[in-house]
Amino acid sequence: MSQSLDRALTLLDALAEGPRTLDQLAESAGVHKTTVLRLMRTLESHRFVQRDDARHYRLGTALFDLANRSLDGRDVRRSAEPALRELNDLTGHTVHLASYEGGEVVYIDKYESRHHVRMYSRIGKRAALHCTAVAKVLVADFAEPRRREIAESIDYVPMTANTITSAPAYLAELAAVAERGYALDNSEHEDFIHCVAAPVRGQRGEVLAAVSVSVPKVLLDYDGLIALVPDLLRTARKASLACGWNPDRED
Amino acid sequence: MSQSLDRALTLLDALAEGPRTLDQLAESAGVHKTTVLRLMRTLESHRFVQRDDARHYRLGTALFDLANRSLDGRDVRRSAEPALRELNDLTGHTVHLASYEGGEVVYIDKYESRHHVRMYSRIGKRAALHCTAVAKVLVADFAEPRRREIAESIDYVPMTANTITSAPAYLAELAAVAERGYALDNSEHEDFIHCVAAPVRGQRGEVLAAVSVSVPKVLLDYDGLIALVPDLLRTARKASLACGWNPDRED
DNA sequence: GCCGCTGTTGCGTTCTCTGCAACGACGAGT
DNA sequence: ACTCGTCGTTGCAGAGAACGCAACAGCGGC
Numbered sequence: 001m002s003q004s005l006d007r008a009l010t011l012l013d014a015l016a017e018g019p020r021t022l023d024q025l026a027e028s029a030g031v032h033k034t035t036v037l038r039l040m041r042t043l044e045s046h047r048f049v050q051r052d053d054a055r056h057y058r059l060g061t062a063l064f065d066l067a068n069r070s071l072d073g074r075d076v077r078r079s080a081e082p083a084l085r086e087l088n089d090l091t092g093h094t095v096h097l098a099s100y101e102g103g104e105v106v107y108i109d110k111y112e113s114r115h116h117v118r119m120y121s122r123i124g125k126r127a128a129l130h131c132t133a134v135a136k137v138l139v140a141d142f143a144e145p146r147r148r149e150i151a152e153s154i155d156y157v158p159m160t161a162n163t164i165t166s167a168p169a170y171l172a173e174l175a176a177v178a179e180r181g182y183a184l185d186n187s188e189h190e191d192f193i194h195c196v197a198a199p200v201r202g203q204r205g206e207v208l209a210a211v212s213v214s215v216p217k218v219l220l221d222y223d224g225l226i227a228l229v230p231d232l233l234r235t236a237r238k239a240s241l242a243c244g245w246n247p248d249r250e251d
Numbered sequence: 252m253s254q255s256l257d258r259a260l261t262l263l264d265a266l267a268e269g270p271r272t273l274d275q276l277a278e279s280a281g282v283h284k285t286t287v288l289r290l291m292r293t294l295e296s297h298r299f300v301q302r303d304d305a306r307h308y309r310l311g312t313a314l315f316d317l318a319n320r321s322l323d324g325r326d327v328r329r330s331a332e333p334a335l336r337e338l339n340d341l342t343g344h345t346v347h348l349a350s351y352e353g354g355e356v357v358y359i360d361k362y363e364s365r366h367h368v369r370m371y372s373r374i375g376k377r378a379a380l381h382c383t384a385v386a387k388v389l390v391a392d393f394a395e396p397r398r399r400e401i402a403e404s405i406d407y408v409p410m411t412a413n414t415i416t417s418a419p420a421y422l423a424e425l426a427a428v429a430e431r432g433y434a435l436d437n438s439e440h441e442d443f444i445h446c447v448a449a450p451v452r453g454q455r456g457e458v459l460a461a462v463s464v465s466v467p468k469v470l471l472d473y474d475g476l477i478a479l480v481p482d483l484l485r486t487a488r489k490a491s492l493a494c495g496w497n498p499d500r501e502d
Numbered sequence: 503g504c505c506g507c508t509g510t511t512g513c514g515t516t517c518t519c520t521g522c523a524a525c526g527a528c529g530a531g532t
Numbered sequence: 533a534c535t536c537g538t539c540g541t542t543g544c545a546g547a548g549a550a551c552g553c554a555a556c557a558g559c560g561g562c
Contacts, residue, residue: 001517002293004550008256009297013313022509028261029320032552037510042253046260055508061357064375067318069267070310071373081363102301106312124315130537168354215335231380254549255519273540283521305528305540418551 001116007139009038019056039175076208077109080239086237098134099209105135130154133197136183140174140205147174162188192216194225204246211236259290270307318325327359327459331490338486349385350460356386369476381405382414384448385461391425392458398425409421413439443467449487462487
Protein backbone atom coordinates (compact mmCIF):
# COMPACT_ATOMS: atom_id res chain seq x y z
CA MET A 1 0.00 0.00 0.00
CA SER A 2 2.77 2.39 0.86
CA GLN A 3 5.67 1.86 -1.45
CA SER A 4 8.41 3.70 0.34
CA LEU A 5 7.50 2.28 3.71
CA ASP A 6 7.28 -1.17 2.23
CA ARG A 7 10.74 -0.80 0.80
CA ALA A 8 12.13 0.55 4.02
CA LEU A 9 10.81 -2.41 6.00
CA THR A 10 12.23 -4.81 3.46
CA LEU A 11 15.56 -3.09 3.85
CA LEU A 12 15.41 -3.43 7.62
CA ASP A 13 14.87 -7.10 7.16
CA ALA A 14 17.93 -7.30 4.94
CA LEU A 15 19.92 -5.41 7.55
CA ALA A 16 19.01 -7.96 10.18
CA GLU A 17 21.40 -10.34 8.46
CA GLY A 18 24.26 -8.03 9.28
CA PRO A 19 25.78 -4.71 8.23
CA ARG A 20 25.29 -3.82 4.57
CA THR A 21 26.43 -1.12 2.20
CA LEU A 22 24.16 1.08 0.15
CA ASP A 23 24.82 -0.83 -3.03
CA GLN A 24 24.18 -4.17 -1.44
CA LEU A 25 20.91 -2.94 -0.05
CA ALA A 26 19.94 -1.33 -3.33
CA GLU A 27 20.55 -4.55 -5.18
CA SER A 28 18.77 -6.79 -2.72
CA ALA A 29 15.71 -4.56 -2.84
CA GLY A 30 15.92 -3.94 -6.55
CA VAL A 31 15.85 -0.16 -6.34
CA HIS A 32 18.19 2.67 -7.10
CA LYS A 33 20.77 3.36 -4.44
CA THR A 34 19.66 6.96 -4.24
CA THR A 35 16.35 5.70 -3.00
CA VAL A 36 18.03 3.54 -0.41
CA LEU A 37 20.16 6.45 0.71
CA ARG A 38 17.14 8.60 1.40
CA LEU A 39 15.27 5.86 3.19
CA MET A 40 18.32 5.18 5.30
CA ARG A 41 18.57 8.82 6.21
CA THR A 42 15.05 8.82 7.49
CA LEU A 43 15.57 5.57 9.32
CA GLU A 44 18.74 6.95 10.80
CA SER A 45 17.02 10.07 12.05
CA HIS A 46 14.70 7.81 14.02
CA ARG A 47 17.60 5.66 15.19
CA PHE A 48 16.24 2.61 13.40
CA VAL A 49 19.56 2.21 11.64
CA GLN A 50 23.01 3.57 12.29
CA ARG A 51 26.19 3.76 10.31
CA ASP A 52 28.92 1.41 11.27
CA ASP A 53 31.58 3.26 9.35
CA ALA A 54 31.35 5.42 6.27
CA ARG A 55 29.78 2.71 4.19
CA HIS A 56 28.07 0.17 6.35
CA TYR A 57 24.63 0.46 7.82
CA ARG A 58 23.34 -1.69 10.62
CA LEU A 59 20.20 -1.87 12.71
CA GLY A 60 19.95 0.91 15.26
CA THR A 61 19.04 1.15 18.88
CA ALA A 62 15.47 2.30 18.42
CA LEU A 63 14.57 -1.24 17.50
CA PHE A 64 15.77 -2.66 20.79
CA ASP A 65 14.10 0.15 22.53
CA LEU A 66 10.74 -0.39 20.91
CA ALA A 67 10.88 -4.13 21.14
CA ASN A 68 11.74 -4.17 24.80
CA ARG A 69 9.37 -1.40 25.70
CA SER A 70 6.64 -3.44 24.16
CA LEU A 71 7.76 -6.68 25.79
CA ASP A 72 7.90 -4.84 29.06
CA GLY A 73 4.25 -4.03 28.73
CA ARG A 74 3.35 -7.67 28.66
CA ASP A 75 2.29 -8.60 32.10
CA VAL A 76 2.76 -12.32 31.61
CA ARG A 77 6.41 -11.89 31.00
CA ARG A 78 7.03 -9.87 34.10
CA SER A 79 4.76 -11.89 36.31
CA ALA A 80 6.08 -15.24 35.19
CA GLU A 81 9.71 -14.26 35.52
CA PRO A 82 10.49 -15.43 39.06
CA ALA A 83 8.93 -18.82 38.52
CA LEU A 84 10.75 -19.37 35.24
CA ARG A 85 14.05 -18.26 36.63
CA GLU A 86 13.60 -20.69 39.48
CA LEU A 87 12.95 -23.54 37.07
CA ASN A 88 16.00 -22.54 35.11
CA ASP A 89 18.11 -22.48 38.27
CA LEU A 90 16.72 -25.80 39.41
CA THR A 91 17.14 -27.77 36.20
CA GLY A 92 19.91 -25.84 34.49
CA HIS A 93 18.15 -26.29 31.17
CA THR A 94 16.83 -23.80 28.65
CA VAL A 95 13.46 -22.37 29.68
CA HIS A 96 11.22 -20.59 27.20
CA LEU A 97 8.12 -18.50 27.51
CA ALA A 98 6.01 -18.29 24.36
CA SER A 99 2.70 -16.75 23.45
CA TYR A 100 0.22 -16.90 20.62
CA GLU A 101 -0.09 -13.62 18.80
CA GLY A 102 -1.79 -12.90 15.56
CA GLY A 103 -1.74 -16.41 14.22
CA GLU A 104 1.75 -17.30 15.27
CA VAL A 105 3.64 -18.55 18.29
CA VAL A 106 6.50 -16.36 19.41
CA TYR A 107 9.13 -16.75 22.10
CA ILE A 108 8.77 -13.80 24.42
CA ASP A 109 11.34 -14.79 26.99
CA LYS A 110 14.25 -17.13 27.38
CA TYR A 111 16.49 -18.35 30.19
CA GLU A 112 19.69 -19.86 28.93
CA SER A 113 20.89 -23.32 29.73
CA ARG A 114 23.87 -23.64 32.03
CA HIS A 115 25.16 -26.55 29.98
CA HIS A 116 27.55 -26.29 27.12
CA VAL A 117 25.27 -28.08 24.71
CA ARG A 118 22.44 -25.68 23.97
CA MET A 119 19.64 -25.27 21.57
CA TYR A 120 19.53 -22.31 19.29
CA SER A 121 16.63 -19.94 19.71
CA ARG A 122 16.02 -16.37 20.62
CA ILE A 123 13.37 -14.02 21.86
CA GLY A 124 11.22 -12.90 18.98
CA LYS A 125 11.71 -16.09 17.02
CA ARG A 126 8.60 -17.78 15.75
CA ALA A 127 7.94 -21.34 16.79
CA ALA A 128 6.53 -23.84 14.30
CA LEU A 129 2.93 -24.69 15.16
CA HIS A 130 3.09 -28.39 14.41
CA CYS A 131 6.33 -29.51 16.00
CA THR A 132 6.96 -27.52 19.15
CA ALA A 133 5.62 -28.22 22.61
CA VAL A 134 4.81 -24.58 23.33
CA ALA A 135 2.68 -24.24 20.21
CA LYS A 136 0.76 -27.40 21.06
CA VAL A 137 -0.04 -26.05 24.52
CA LEU A 138 -1.20 -22.71 23.16
CA VAL A 139 -3.31 -24.09 20.33
CA ALA A 140 -4.77 -26.79 22.57
CA ASP A 141 -6.43 -24.05 24.59
CA PHE A 142 -8.66 -23.02 21.71
CA ALA A 143 -12.14 -24.42 21.15
CA GLU A 144 -12.67 -27.14 18.60
CA PRO A 145 -13.61 -25.06 15.52
CA ARG A 146 -10.60 -22.80 15.93
CA ARG A 147 -8.28 -25.75 16.49
CA ARG A 148 -9.54 -27.34 13.30
CA GLU A 149 -9.15 -24.12 11.38
CA ILE A 150 -5.56 -23.76 12.54
CA ALA A 151 -4.79 -27.43 12.03
CA GLU A 152 -5.92 -27.21 8.43
CA SER A 153 -3.93 -24.09 7.70
CA ILE A 154 -0.63 -25.59 8.80
CA ASP A 155 2.00 -26.60 6.31
CA TYR A 156 3.20 -29.83 7.87
CA VAL A 157 6.87 -29.64 6.96
CA PRO A 158 8.58 -32.77 8.31
CA MET A 159 11.54 -31.73 10.45
CA THR A 160 12.50 -35.11 11.87
CA ALA A 161 11.20 -38.67 11.72
CA ASN A 162 8.82 -37.89 14.60
CA THR A 163 7.21 -34.74 13.19
CA ILE A 164 3.43 -34.77 13.01
CA THR A 165 2.51 -34.49 9.35
CA SER A 166 -1.25 -34.39 9.12
CA ALA A 167 -4.15 -32.37 10.48
CA PRO A 168 -5.97 -35.37 12.03
CA ALA A 169 -2.84 -36.46 13.86
CA TYR A 170 -2.30 -32.89 15.03
CA LEU A 171 -5.87 -32.57 16.31
CA ALA A 172 -5.55 -35.85 18.17
CA GLU A 173 -2.33 -34.60 19.74
CA LEU A 174 -4.01 -31.36 20.80
CA ALA A 175 -6.79 -33.32 22.46
CA ALA A 176 -4.21 -35.37 24.34
CA VAL A 177 -2.35 -32.22 25.40
CA ALA A 178 -5.52 -30.56 26.67
CA GLU A 179 -6.37 -33.74 28.53
CA ARG A 180 -3.10 -34.26 30.34
CA GLY A 181 -2.24 -30.60 30.86
CA TYR A 182 1.18 -30.52 29.24
CA ALA A 183 2.71 -31.11 25.84
CA LEU A 184 5.73 -32.97 24.59
CA ASP A 185 7.98 -32.44 21.64
CA ASN A 186 9.62 -35.80 21.31
CA SER A 187 12.37 -34.69 18.91
CA GLU A 188 9.73 -33.55 16.47
CA HIS A 189 11.49 -30.32 15.65
CA GLU A 190 15.15 -31.18 15.96
CA ASP A 191 16.70 -34.59 16.25
CA PHE A 192 18.83 -33.80 19.24
CA ILE A 193 16.37 -31.89 21.34
CA HIS A 194 13.18 -32.77 23.14
CA CYS A 195 10.90 -30.53 25.21
CA VAL A 196 8.01 -30.40 27.60
CA ALA A 197 5.67 -27.46 27.89
CA ALA A 198 2.78 -26.40 30.11
CA PRO A 199 0.26 -23.56 30.08
CA VAL A 200 0.41 -20.37 32.12
CA ARG A 201 -3.13 -19.24 32.90
CA GLY A 202 -4.67 -15.88 33.70
CA GLN A 203 -7.55 -14.64 35.84
CA ARG A 204 -10.29 -16.26 33.86
CA GLY A 205 -8.37 -19.49 33.43
CA GLU A 206 -7.44 -18.63 29.86
CA VAL A 207 -4.01 -19.61 28.62
CA LEU A 208 -1.75 -16.55 28.46
CA ALA A 209 1.47 -18.24 27.49
CA ALA A 210 3.37 -21.51 27.55
CA VAL A 211 6.49 -22.40 29.56
CA SER A 212 8.81 -25.02 28.20
CA VAL A 213 11.99 -26.79 29.13
CA SER A 214 14.19 -27.84 26.24
CA VAL A 215 16.86 -30.46 26.76
CA PRO A 216 19.44 -32.03 24.45
CA LYS A 217 18.93 -35.80 24.33
CA VAL A 218 22.57 -36.37 25.15
CA LEU A 219 21.97 -34.83 28.55
CA LEU A 220 18.67 -36.47 29.39
CA ASP A 221 16.82 -39.38 27.82
CA TYR A 222 13.08 -39.55 27.32
CA ASP A 223 12.39 -40.87 30.81
CA GLY A 224 14.55 -38.12 32.25
CA LEU A 225 12.54 -35.58 30.31
CA ILE A 226 9.27 -36.97 31.62
CA ALA A 227 10.72 -36.76 35.11
CA LEU A 228 10.90 -32.98 34.66
CA VAL A 229 7.14 -32.73 34.24
CA PRO A 230 6.27 -32.30 37.93
CA ASP A 231 8.73 -29.42 38.25
CA LEU A 232 7.43 -27.90 35.05
CA LEU A 233 3.84 -28.10 36.22
CA ARG A 234 4.79 -26.60 39.56
CA THR A 235 6.46 -23.73 37.72
CA ALA A 236 3.50 -23.21 35.42
CA ARG A 237 1.21 -23.18 38.43
CA LYS A 238 3.37 -20.64 40.22
CA ALA A 239 3.51 -18.43 37.14
CA SER A 240 -0.24 -18.71 36.71
CA LEU A 241 -0.83 -17.63 40.28
CA ALA A 242 1.41 -14.63 39.65
CA CYS A 243 -0.78 -13.80 36.66
CA GLY A 244 -3.95 -13.74 38.73
CA TRP A 245 -5.11 -17.27 38.12
CA ASN A 246 -7.47 -18.66 40.72
CA PRO A 247 -7.03 -22.40 41.20
CA ASP A 248 -10.37 -22.85 42.98
CA ARG A 249 -12.32 -21.48 40.12
CA GLU A 250 -13.00 -24.38 37.80
CA ASP A 251 -13.97 -23.68 34.21
CA MET B 252 13.52 13.04 3.68
CA SER B 253 10.86 10.44 3.25
CA GLN B 254 7.57 11.68 4.54
CA SER B 255 5.58 8.48 4.71
CA LEU B 256 8.39 6.53 6.27
CA ASP B 257 8.99 9.29 8.74
CA ARG B 258 5.36 9.24 9.76
CA ALA B 259 5.31 5.49 10.02
CA LEU B 260 8.29 5.49 12.37
CA THR B 261 6.70 8.17 14.48
CA LEU B 262 3.60 6.03 14.70
CA LEU B 263 5.63 3.04 15.80
CA ASP B 264 7.03 5.14 18.56
CA ALA B 265 3.56 6.10 19.65
CA LEU B 266 2.54 2.46 19.62
CA ALA B 267 5.36 1.59 21.96
CA GLU B 268 3.34 3.28 24.71
CA GLY B 269 0.63 0.69 24.30
CA PRO B 270 -2.17 -0.31 21.95
CA ARG B 271 -3.80 2.57 20.08
CA THR B 272 -6.73 3.07 17.75
CA LEU B 273 -6.53 4.63 14.32
CA ASP B 274 -7.97 7.90 15.50
CA GLN B 275 -5.62 8.16 18.44
CA LEU B 276 -2.67 7.54 16.18
CA ALA B 277 -3.94 9.97 13.58
CA GLU B 278 -4.29 12.66 16.17
CA SER B 279 -0.93 12.11 17.81
CA ALA B 280 0.80 12.26 14.44
CA GLY B 281 -1.33 15.08 13.16
CA VAL B 282 -2.39 13.36 9.95
CA HIS B 283 -5.59 12.06 8.47
CA LYS B 284 -6.68 8.67 9.72
CA THR B 285 -6.81 7.38 6.18
CA THR B 286 -3.11 7.92 5.99
CA VAL B 287 -2.58 6.07 9.22
CA LEU B 288 -4.71 3.21 8.02
CA ARG B 289 -2.60 2.74 4.91
CA LEU B 290 0.66 2.93 6.81
CA MET B 291 -0.63 0.44 9.35
CA ARG B 292 -1.60 -1.93 6.58
CA THR B 293 1.90 -1.88 5.22
CA LEU B 294 3.40 -2.23 8.68
CA GLU B 295 1.04 -5.09 9.35
CA SER B 296 2.04 -6.91 6.20
CA HIS B 297 5.60 -6.86 7.49
CA ARG B 298 4.48 -7.91 10.96
CA PHE B 299 5.73 -4.67 12.48
CA VAL B 300 2.31 -4.09 13.97
CA GLN B 301 -0.63 -6.35 14.60
CA ARG B 302 -4.26 -5.78 15.43
CA ASP B 303 -5.27 -6.50 18.94
CA ASP B 304 -8.96 -6.49 18.17
CA ALA B 305 -10.92 -4.70 15.48
CA ARG B 306 -9.76 -1.30 16.54
CA HIS B 307 -6.51 -1.50 18.43
CA TYR B 308 -3.09 -1.77 16.91
CA ARG B 309 0.00 -2.83 18.82
CA LEU B 310 3.61 -3.50 17.98
CA GLY B 311 4.14 -6.74 16.12
CA THR B 312 6.51 -9.61 16.38
CA ALA B 313 8.85 -8.55 13.58
CA LEU B 314 10.29 -5.96 15.93
CA PHE B 315 11.36 -8.55 18.50
CA ASP B 316 12.62 -10.67 15.72
CA LEU B 317 14.75 -7.96 14.17
CA ALA B 318 15.98 -6.61 17.45
CA ASN B 319 17.07 -9.95 18.77
CA ARG B 320 18.51 -11.11 15.49
CA SER B 321 20.66 -8.05 15.55
CA LEU B 322 21.61 -8.41 19.20
CA ASP B 323 22.48 -11.98 18.47
CA GLY B 324 24.99 -10.83 15.94
CA ARG B 325 26.91 -8.86 18.52
CA ASP B 326 29.79 -10.94 19.56
CA VAL B 327 30.39 -9.10 22.82
CA ARG B 328 27.02 -10.03 24.11
CA ARG B 329 27.40 -13.70 23.40
CA SER B 330 31.00 -13.90 24.48
CA ALA B 331 30.47 -12.01 27.70
CA GLU B 332 27.41 -13.95 28.72
CA PRO B 333 28.95 -16.69 30.89
CA ALA B 334 31.05 -14.24 32.85
CA LEU B 335 28.14 -11.90 33.47
CA ARG B 336 25.82 -14.69 34.45
CA GLU B 337 28.40 -15.86 36.93
CA LEU B 338 28.68 -12.42 38.46
CA ASN B 339 24.92 -12.25 38.67
CA ASP B 340 24.79 -15.65 40.37
CA LEU B 341 27.56 -14.70 42.74
CA THR B 342 26.27 -11.34 43.89
CA GLY B 343 22.56 -11.68 43.23
CA HIS B 344 22.45 -8.09 41.99
CA THR B 345 21.44 -6.60 38.68
CA VAL B 346 24.18 -6.91 36.07
CA HIS B 347 24.13 -4.82 32.90
CA LEU B 348 26.10 -4.89 29.70
CA ALA B 349 26.13 -1.62 27.80
CA SER B 350 27.82 -0.38 24.67
CA TYR B 351 28.46 2.91 22.95
CA GLU B 352 26.73 3.11 19.60
CA GLY B 353 26.24 6.11 17.43
CA GLY B 354 26.70 8.71 20.10
CA GLU B 355 24.70 7.03 22.81
CA VAL B 356 25.10 4.38 25.46
CA VAL B 357 22.64 1.52 25.27
CA TYR B 358 22.01 -1.45 27.51
CA ILE B 359 22.47 -4.53 25.35
CA ASP B 360 22.03 -7.16 28.02
CA LYS B 361 20.66 -7.48 31.51
CA TYR B 362 20.68 -10.09 34.26
CA GLU B 363 17.98 -9.50 36.82
CA SER B 364 18.58 -9.12 40.51
CA ARG B 365 17.44 -11.94 42.75
CA HIS B 366 16.36 -9.44 45.37
CA HIS B 367 12.93 -7.97 45.67
CA VAL B 368 14.14 -4.41 45.50
CA ARG B 369 15.23 -3.84 41.94
CA MET B 370 16.13 -1.04 39.69
CA TYR B 371 14.10 -0.34 36.61
CA SER B 372 15.86 -0.70 33.30
CA ARG B 373 15.61 -2.75 30.18
CA ILE B 374 17.58 -3.88 27.20
CA GLY B 375 17.49 -1.20 24.54
CA LYS B 376 17.18 1.62 27.04
CA ARG B 377 19.61 4.48 26.65
CA ALA B 378 21.81 5.35 29.58
CA ALA B 379 22.53 8.98 30.42
CA LEU B 380 26.12 9.88 29.56
CA HIS B 381 26.85 12.03 32.58
CA CYS B 382 25.40 10.06 35.48
CA THR B 383 25.82 6.36 34.82
CA ALA B 384 28.83 4.21 35.54
CA VAL B 385 28.65 2.35 32.26
CA ALA B 386 28.69 5.55 30.22
CA LYS B 387 31.71 6.84 32.13
CA VAL B 388 33.62 3.66 31.40
CA LEU B 389 32.78 3.78 27.71
CA VAL B 390 33.50 7.45 27.20
CA ALA B 391 36.69 7.24 29.27
CA ASP B 392 38.13 4.96 26.61
CA PHE B 393 38.12 7.70 24.00
CA ALA B 394 41.09 9.97 23.35
CA GLU B 395 41.14 13.46 24.80
CA PRO B 396 39.67 15.46 21.89
CA ARG B 397 36.73 13.11 21.54
CA ARG B 398 36.11 13.10 25.29
CA ARG B 399 36.04 16.85 25.30
CA GLU B 400 33.72 16.96 22.32
CA ILE B 401 31.31 14.61 24.05
CA ALA B 402 31.63 16.34 27.40
CA GLU B 403 30.67 19.63 25.83
CA SER B 404 27.68 18.23 24.00
CA ILE B 405 26.09 16.81 27.14
CA ASP B 406 23.07 18.40 28.70
CA TYR B 407 23.94 18.07 32.37
CA VAL B 408 20.49 17.47 33.78
CA PRO B 409 20.84 17.08 37.56
CA MET B 410 19.18 13.84 38.64
CA THR B 411 20.25 13.76 42.27
CA ALA B 412 22.38 15.85 44.60
CA ASN B 413 25.47 13.95 43.43
CA THR B 414 25.01 14.34 39.68
CA ILE B 415 27.95 15.82 37.81
CA THR B 416 26.78 19.06 36.29
CA SER B 417 29.65 20.52 34.32
CA ALA B 418 31.97 19.52 31.51
CA PRO B 419 35.19 20.13 33.49
CA ALA B 420 33.97 17.97 36.36
CA TYR B 421 32.95 15.29 33.88
CA LEU B 422 36.33 15.32 32.18
CA ALA B 423 38.09 15.05 35.51
CA GLU B 424 35.88 12.10 36.39
CA LEU B 425 36.69 10.41 33.08
CA ALA B 426 40.39 10.80 33.75
CA ALA B 427 39.94 9.22 37.16
CA VAL B 428 37.95 6.36 35.66
CA ALA B 429 40.57 5.68 32.99
CA GLU B 430 43.22 5.78 35.69
CA ARG B 431 41.68 3.35 38.14
CA GLY B 432 40.05 1.05 35.59
CA TYR B 433 36.48 1.20 36.83
CA ALA B 434 33.74 3.74 37.28
CA LEU B 435 31.32 4.56 40.06
CA ASP B 436 27.87 6.01 40.02
CA ASN B 437 27.48 7.17 43.60
CA SER B 438 23.72 7.73 43.45
CA GLU B 439 24.24 10.20 40.64
CA HIS B 440 21.36 8.91 38.60
CA GLU B 441 18.86 7.74 41.18
CA ASP B 442 18.90 8.42 44.88
CA PHE B 443 18.40 4.84 45.93
CA ILE B 444 20.80 3.11 43.59
CA HIS B 445 24.54 3.08 43.18
CA CYS B 446 26.66 1.21 40.66
CA VAL B 447 30.14 0.15 39.69
CA ALA B 448 31.19 -0.55 36.11
CA ALA B 449 34.27 -1.86 34.32
CA PRO B 450 35.34 -2.17 30.71
CA VAL B 451 35.19 -5.30 28.55
CA ARG B 452 38.03 -5.19 26.04
CA GLY B 453 38.56 -6.77 22.63
CA GLN B 454 41.55 -8.07 20.68
CA ARG B 455 43.27 -4.77 20.26
CA GLY B 456 42.58 -3.69 23.81
CA GLU B 457 39.75 -1.40 22.72
CA VAL B 458 36.72 -1.14 24.96
CA LEU B 459 33.84 -3.10 23.46
CA ALA B 460 31.33 -2.70 26.24
CA ALA B 461 30.91 -2.00 29.94
CA VAL B 462 29.71 -4.38 32.65
CA SER B 463 28.03 -2.93 35.68
CA VAL B 464 26.53 -4.07 38.94
CA SER B 465 23.66 -1.95 40.25
CA VAL B 466 22.66 -2.18 43.87
CA PRO B 467 19.95 -0.49 45.91
CA LYS B 468 21.54 1.38 48.82
CA VAL B 469 19.23 -0.32 51.27
CA LEU B 470 20.92 -3.61 50.45
CA LEU B 471 24.50 -2.45 50.41
CA ASP B 472 26.17 0.73 51.60
CA TYR B 473 28.97 2.52 49.81
CA ASP B 474 31.70 0.40 51.37
CA GLY B 475 29.79 -2.72 50.43
CA LEU B 476 29.58 -1.49 46.86
CA ILE B 477 33.32 -0.86 46.73
CA ALA B 478 33.83 -4.36 48.08
CA LEU B 479 32.22 -5.65 44.88
CA VAL B 480 34.92 -4.12 42.72
CA PRO B 481 37.33 -7.09 42.78
CA ASP B 482 34.56 -9.43 41.63
CA LEU B 483 33.51 -6.95 39.00
CA LEU B 484 37.04 -6.61 37.67
CA ARG B 485 37.44 -10.36 37.62
CA THR B 486 34.25 -10.63 35.61
CA ALA B 487 35.30 -7.91 33.19
CA ARG B 488 38.62 -9.65 32.73
CA LYS B 489 36.95 -12.97 32.05
CA ALA B 490 34.57 -11.38 29.58
CA SER B 491 37.45 -9.59 27.88
CA LEU B 492 39.34 -12.83 27.48
CA ALA B 493 36.27 -14.36 25.90
CA CYS B 494 36.23 -11.47 23.45
CA GLY B 495 39.77 -12.11 22.31
CA TRP B 496 41.59 -9.70 24.60
CA ASN B 497 45.23 -10.47 25.20
CA PRO B 498 46.36 -9.39 28.68
CA ASP B 499 50.07 -9.55 27.83
CA ARG B 500 49.77 -7.06 25.09
CA GLU B 501 50.12 -3.66 26.63
CA ASP B 502 48.84 -0.65 24.72
C1' DG C 503 48.74 9.64 -10.47
C1' DC C 504 45.11 7.21 -12.71
C1' DC C 505 41.26 4.26 -12.49
C1' DG C 506 37.33 2.15 -10.30
C1' DC C 507 34.22 1.87 -6.64
C1' DT C 508 30.86 3.90 -3.56
C1' DG C 509 28.40 7.56 -1.42
C1' DT C 510 26.24 12.05 -2.44
C1' DT C 511 23.69 15.89 -4.78
C1' DG C 512 20.46 18.55 -8.22
C1' DC C 513 16.92 18.13 -11.09
C1' DG C 514 12.80 17.01 -13.82
C1' DT C 515 9.20 13.70 -14.30
C1' DT C 516 6.05 10.54 -12.77
C1' DC C 517 3.48 8.11 -9.84
C1' DT C 518 2.59 7.57 -5.07
C1' DC C 519 0.57 9.24 -1.32
C1' DT C 520 -2.51 12.19 0.79
C1' DG C 521 -6.86 14.27 2.39
C1' DC C 522 -11.62 14.67 1.48
C1' DA C 523 -16.14 12.99 1.55
C1' DA C 524 -19.22 9.40 1.48
C1' DC C 525 -20.16 4.66 2.97
C1' DG C 526 -20.62 0.80 6.10
C1' DA C 527 -20.34 -1.68 10.39
C1' DC C 528 -21.03 -1.78 15.01
C1' DG C 529 -22.71 -0.26 19.75
C1' DA C 530 -24.85 2.75 22.87
C1' DG C 531 -28.49 5.21 24.34
C1' DT C 532 -33.42 6.38 24.36
C1' DA D 533 -36.48 -1.22 17.78
C1' DC D 534 -34.79 2.70 15.98
C1' DT D 535 -31.55 6.36 15.67
C1' DC D 536 -27.50 8.51 16.44
C1' DG D 537 -22.67 8.53 16.98
C1' DT D 538 -18.26 6.54 16.44
C1' DC D 539 -14.79 4.39 14.06
C1' DG D 540 -12.82 1.77 10.25
C1' DT D 541 -12.92 1.56 5.23
C1' DT D 542 -13.14 2.85 0.21
C1' DG D 543 -12.94 5.84 -4.43
C1' DC D 544 -11.32 9.65 -6.25
C1' DA D 545 -8.61 13.51 -7.93
C1' DG D 546 -5.09 16.81 -7.04
C1' DA D 547 -0.57 17.78 -5.33
C1' DG D 548 3.58 17.03 -3.86
C1' DA D 549 6.80 13.59 -2.64
C1' DA D 550 9.73 10.10 -4.04
C1' DC D 551 12.09 8.11 -7.79
C1' DG D 552 15.78 7.37 -11.09
C1' DC D 553 19.12 9.56 -13.89
C1' DA D 554 23.39 11.61 -14.55
C1' DA D 555 27.09 14.06 -12.90
C1' DC D 556 30.18 14.96 -8.88
C1' DA D 557 33.13 13.86 -4.94
C1' DG D 558 35.93 11.16 -1.94
C1' DC D 559 38.67 7.17 -1.16
C1' DG D 560 41.52 3.15 -1.86
C1' DG D 561 43.99 -0.03 -4.84
C1' DC D 562 46.24 -1.84 -8.93
